Amino acid sequence: MLAFVVQKFSKLLWKIAASILINATSAQDVEECVADVFIYLWQYPEKYDPDKAKLSSWLSVVARSKAVDSYRKKKKKREIS
Numbered sequence: 031m032l033a034f035v036v037q038k039f040s041k042l043l044w045k046i047a048a049s050i051l052i053n054a055t056s057a058q059d060v061e062e063c064v065a066d067v068f069i070y071l072w073q074y075p076e077k078y079d080p081d082k083a084k085l086s087s088w089l090s091v092v093a094r095s096k097a098v099d100s101y102r103k104k105k106k107k108r109e110i111s
Contacts, residue, residue: 050097
């Protein structure tokens, strides 16, 4: 089941993460962000409520949140260096 979700939504989540991390990080960081979304889904499947949102919408929100967190960490790290 998770493999199907990964296959179906990877491109969408990549676009979301890349749009936020575009100038801040590498493609590897975008890939890591997308992987973190799927890991989050795997670890906390109960957080998704199909009565409240479509899976694609919920994953998109999680991806955006993780990308913003990653961006902030990278930016803070650069400012400290």
